[in-house]
Amino acid sequence: MRKRRGLTITAWLLGTLGLVLLVGSVVFSVASYSTATVSSDSMAPTYTIGQRIVYERVGGDDVRRGDVVLYMAPERYQFNESVMQRVIAVGGDHVSCCTGLGTPRERITVDGRPLDEPYVKDGVADGMHRPYDVTVPDGRLFLLGDHRVNARDSRFFTWDHGGTVPATAVRGRVIDDYTVPVLLGVAALLGLLLALAGLGFGIAAWAVRRRVTPPLPPWPVQA
Structure with missing residues (x-):
């Protein structure tokens, strides 16, 4: 349970940061x-x-x-x-x-x-x-x-x-001087990598959840 929670939190943090960085740098580049x-x-x-x-x-x-x-x-x-x-x-x-x-x-x-x-x-x-x-x-x-x-x-x-x-x-x-456009490109690439990493951690959290859920018995169970 603790491992799954850690993976989920990491996925949300990396995914959110990556998307913000990716979208923000792309929008700023196109606008500027x-x-x-x-x-x-x-x-x-x-x-x-x-x-x-x-x-x-x-x-x-x-x-x-x-x-x-x-x-x-x-x-x-x-x-x-x-x-x-x-x-x-x-x-x-x-x-x-x-x-x-x-x-x-x-x-x-x-x-x-x-x-x-x-x-x-x-x-x-x-x-x-x-x-x-x-x-x-x-x-x-x-x-x-x-x-x-x-x-x-x-x-x-x-x-x-x-x-x-x-x-x-x-x-x-x-x-x-292309310093700023290059930095924006690097930021967009970094954002994409972070978003993909967040997706990877999200998949890992889902896999862990699937493994720890006990299977239902093949026979009826009375409460």
Whole structure:
């Protein structure tokens, strides 16, 4: 009896803990992260065509300069898919192009300070010869692709709020550090193993109960 009770308690504890851990990590992962495939080279060389990326589901208010984000702008691009570009300036920033235009020292400036952009392809900060001088309205973002020669970004829509995009259009921020998603995956696996262990202990408790129950005699018994 004592052995059966111990097995039953262990089964309930492990099973419950495992299910909570499994369901919780899966729900959190689905709610917080997703994946996408790069479909153009506008963000090369940082991200290339066919590359699978992981992005964190955050709003535009949570992104900062330098973040690579996915956003929706169907009125500009005539499709309902996400566009991936880098945040160059946020609400209140003054962004302009360019110092040293057409030279190896070509730089975009934000609030008068030249940006150091090691991520741009071939070191070209502009490449399209589209000078701009924009003060980003509050609640909006100025976005550029890393492949400045082949990116249809904020530079092409200066007639619309200086080419800026509303922060509410942001669907997520691309991440390069997979520590949290990996930990969530480990937690889900651990939860599954604990749930299976709980099931195993439950089966063991049932087997013990079956063994200790005395069989009924094959003849009638009078009280």
